[in-house]
Amino acid sequence: MTSSPVPGDRRPASRRIADELREQITRGDLPPGGRLPSERELARRYGTARNTAREALGILAAEGLVVAQHGRGVFVRTRPPLMRLGADRYSRQAREQTGLSPFRSEVTRQGRTPHAECRSITRIPAPAEVAERLGLPPDTLVVARENRYLADGQPVQVGITYIPVEVAAASPVATATNLGPGGIYARFEELGHRIAHIREEITARMPNPAETTGLAIPPGVPVLELLHTSYNPDHQPFEVTRLVLRADLNGLDYHIPINN
Amino acid sequence: MTSSPVPGDRRPASRRIADELREQITRGDLPPGGRLPSERELARRYGTARNTAREALGILAAEGLVVAQHGRGVFVRTRPPLMRLGADRYSRQAREQTGLSPFRSEVTRQGRTPHAECRSITRIPAPAEVAERLGLPPDTLVVARENRYLADGQPVQVGITYIPVEVAAASPVATATNLGPGGIYARFEELGHRIAHIREEITARMPNPAETTGLAIPPGVPVLELLHTSYNPDHQPFEVTRLVLRADLNGLDYHIPINN
DNA sequence: CAGTGGTCTAGACCACTCA
DNA sequence: GAGTGGTCTAGACCACTGT
Numbered sequence: 199m200t201s202s203p204v205p206g207d208r209r210p211a212s213r214r215i216a217d218e219l220r221e222q223i224t225r226g227d228l229p230p231g232g233r234l235p236s237e238r239e240l241a242r243r244y245g246t247a248r249n250t251a252r253e254a255l256g257i258l259a260a261e262g263l264v265v266a267q268h269g270r271g272v273f274v275r276t277r278p279p280l281m282r283l284g285a286d287r288y289s290r291q292a293r294e295q296t297g298l299s300p301f302r303s304e305v306t307r308q309g310r311t312p313h314a315e316c317r318s319i320t321r322i323p324a325p326a327e328v329a330e331r332l333g334l335p336p337d338t339l340v341v342a343r344e345n346r347y348l349a350d351g352q353p354v355q356v357g358i359t360y361i362p363v364e365v366a367a368a369s370p371v372a373t374a375t376n377l378g379p380g381g382i383y384a385r386f387e388e389l390g391h392r393i394a395h396i397r398e399e400i401t402a403r404m405p406n407p408a409e410t411t412g413l414a415i416p417p418g419v420p421v422l423e424l425l426h427t428s429y430n431p432d433h434q435p436f437e438v439t440r441l442v443l444r445a446d447l448n449g450l451d452y453h454i455p456i457n458n
Numbered sequence: 459m460t461s462s463p464v465p466g467d468r469r470p471a472s473r474r475i476a477d478e479l480r481e482q483i484t485r486g487d488l489p490p491g492g493r494l495p496s497e498r499e500l501a502r503r504y505g506t507a508r509n510t511a512r513e514a515l516g517i518l519a520a521e522g523l524v525v526a527q528h529g530r531g532v533f534v535r536t537r538p539p540l541m542r543l544g545a546d547r548y549s550r551q552a553r554e555q556t557g558l559s560p561f562r563s564e565v566t567r568q569g570r571t572p573h574a575e576c577r578s579i580t581r582i583p584a585p586a587e588v589a590e591r592l593g594l595p596p597d598t599l600v601v602a603r604e605n606r607y608l609a610d611g612q613p614v615q616v617g618i619t620y621i622p623v624e625v626a627a628a629s630p631v632a633t634a635t636n637l638g639p640g641g642i643y644a645r646f647e648e649l650g651h652r653i654a655h656i657r658e659e660i661t662a663r664m665p666n667p668a669e670t671t672g673l674a675i676p677p678g679v680p681v682l683e684l685l686h687t688s689y690n691p692d693h694q695p696f697e698v699t700r701l702v703l704r705a706d707l708n709g710l711d712y713h714i715p716i717n718n
Numbered sequence: 719c720a721g722t723g724g725t726c727t728a729g730a731c732c733a734c735t736c737a
Numbered sequence: 738g739a740g741t742g743g744t745c746t747a748g749a750c751c752a753c754t755g756t
Binding site: 217220260261262280282285288289291393394395396397398399400401402403404405406407417418419420421422445446449450451452453454455456457 | 477480520521522540542545548549551653654655656657658659660661662663664665666667677678679680681682705706709710711712713714715716717
Binding site for chain 1: 740741
């Protein structure tokens with residue numbers, strides 16, 4: 199059980215406690231969903247103050263290994279199945295085969311209930327990165343559609359789509375929160391903007407406070423940030439979307455031909 | 459400066475201190491590289507115990523906004539330019555134009571000094587995910603090449619490449635730590651395995667302790683994990699690489715054609 | 719040396735959960 | 738009500754950084 203510290207052990211007590219708990223988690227002695235000893239119990243076992251045991255649990259939480267639940271305990275995190283986003287979500291074929299948007303079909307495939315909502319449609323000056331990718335002068339007005347995607351009522355993705363006003367024009371994408379079958383890309387196609395290729399720029403980082411609350415992200419979980427640009431066959435960009443994904447619930451999966 | 463807590467403020471003191479410091483950082487009052495007030499100074503200003511001020515700084519550190527330096531202070535994190543990994547790093551053209559591996563050319567483009575090292579070459583049973591992607595039975599022996607990539611002496615990526623023994627055979631990829639001009643993909647091509655397309659599966663998570671030390675990752679910085687599979691023109695997978703990237707130093711950038 | 723962050727103690731009160 | 742995590746205090750000693 200609780201091994202005494204070896205004489206030569208220079209690790210702080212909190213590190214040592216964290217290391218032993220991590221070991222038990224990775225070995226499987228503490229299975230996903232399992233409860234760890236309470237802070238007070240750990241302090242007793244290791245002969246430390248409660249704060250020291252608490253510090254150890256904080257280390258594991260920051261690593262994303264455990265989650266604390268107020269009044270209940272600290273539990274080994276379970277990894278639910280990942281959403282897998284691929285480039286084929288932009289293909290017309292995928293749209294027409296299912297009649298569903300790619301998000302909806304992926305969620306239903308997992309036996310969960312999808313929900314997508316457009317939270318706002320505004321006209322704003324394009325952020326620098328967006329203007330750059332759309333080939334517009336800085337601060338040009340664009341249509342911004344703010345979306346949120348949920349699975350079983352749990353928010354898993356948020357995104358903002360930026361559309362040049364000339365592209366959106368008087369079409370539904372400039373005004374309608376519900377875009378009908380096939381979603382926004384079907385409407386783009388009706389506007390003469392077929393997707394011929396895309397660019398996806400991907401980074402990962404810790405969520406900011408707005409994302410932490412908006413996506414209900416537990417501590418120790420990063421987000422994937424995806425800056426997506428759609429090009430028509432003439433190599434003209436006509437839409438940029440910034441997606442923020444909970445990294446514990448989402449993965450990306452690309453199949454890419456290589457031109458030698 | 460230090461605003462007193464509003465009566466209705468239900469935030470814990472540590473949260474409030476963190477929120478005010480974050481505000482100053484995002485506004486630019488505290489510029490990247492700038493030093494925050496010391497823990498003791500914050501405690502004095504806000505009339506709290508040092509631990510409470512320390513807790514506030516811990517919140518910002520976990521968000522990746524600041525880094526503590528022992529004996530020096532706490533500083534606003536600077537974001538160095540990102541490495542941008544794209545699919546074109548696998549193209550023969552890119553190899554032959556520069557004569558450099560994609561990693562080396564990206565780092566030199568940024569005016570930094572690249573270094574890549576093969577840390578080990580072993581024969582091991584393929585991990586389940588790898589065997590699956592190579593179309594091999596579980597635990598089939600494969601050649602595993604462990605690599606580390608540095609820019610200006612700083613480790614930025616680690617990876618393990620898994621190669622079926624029939625593919626590696628008696629070629630240098632099975633034994634040589636230095637693979638010569640064009641790197642491993644030039645050698646694969648000499649073995650008759652030209653890359654026709656690739657699959658890249660991407661997730662993000664917090665680093666485990668081994669990665670934290672091996673990549674010298676500061677707190678609050680996640681990693682990108684990239685599971686890469688190379689296919690030859692016959693749609694046969696011939697190599698899988700698991701790359702782990704410091705997310706604060708690396709981004710991905712894909713250009714993908716869409717087949718409608 | 720003074721000042722910084724890193725760790726720790728031994729308490730305390732609060733908010734939440736569950737039987 | 739008993740047990741849990743969340744927050745906080747007021748100290749202490751250590752390790753590290755600068756001058």
